[in-house]
Amino acid sequence: xxxxxxxxxxxxxxxxxxxxxxxxxxxxxxxxxxxxxxxxxxxxxxxxxxxxxxxxxxxxxxxxxxxxxxxxxxxxxxxxxxxxxxxxxxxxxxxxxxxxxxxxxxxxxxx
Ligand SMILES: [Zn+2]
Numbered sequence: 183x184x185x186x187x188x189x190x191x192x193x194x195x196x197x198x199x200x201x202x203x204x205x206x207x208x209x210x211x212x213x214x215x216x217x218x219x220x221x222x223x224x225x226x227x228x229x230x231x232x233x234x235x236x237x238x239x240x241x242x243x244x245x246x247x248x249x250x251x252x253x254x255x256x257x258x259x260x261x262x263x264x265x266x267x268x269x270x271x272x273x274x275x276x277x278x279x280x281x282x283x284x285x286x287x288x289x290x291x292x293x
Contacts, residue, residue: 183229183275184225184227184228184229186279187222187227187229187254187275187278187279187282188222188223188225190279190282190283191218191219191222191223191282192223194282195219195223197281197282199218199281199282200217200218200219200222200282201217201218201219202217202218203215203216203217203218204216204217204218204221204256204269204271204272206256206258206267206269207267208260208262208263208265208267209265210260210262210263210265212260212261212262212263214261216258221256221258221271222278226256226257226258227254227255227256227257227271228254228255228257229252229254229255229275230252230253230254230255231252231253232250232251232252233250233251233252233253234248234249234250234251235248235249235250235251236248236249237249250276251274251275251276252274252275252276253270253271253274253275254270254271254273254274254275254278255268255269255270255271256268256269256270256271
């Protein structure tokens with residue numbers, strides 16, 4: 183599954199979604215901003231364990247609906263102290279893949 187995400191992000195490197203930046207901070211004090219593209223295409227993450235969660239979209243007549251979420255755990259080596267900087271990717275695996283699969287219609291406008 184991880185390989186799928188790596189190749190999918192390489193294939194869609196122009197996707198606007200991948201141009202988002204994430205700020206990560208090491209316990210030594212070093213912090214950096216890195217694009218989603220760098221994180222995902224570089225394979226600096228691991229796929230977490232599938233968890234069930236209550237859907238935030240409650241439809242009428244449904245009290246609670248559980249959906250399956252797979253977290254992406256980032257792990258990037260700190261260039262200063264060499265420790266692993268760990269962080270949680272802001273989107274689930276499912277959301278990330280669906281965003282990568284969808285081509286935004288106006289991608290040229292932001293180029
Ligand atoms: Zn560090």
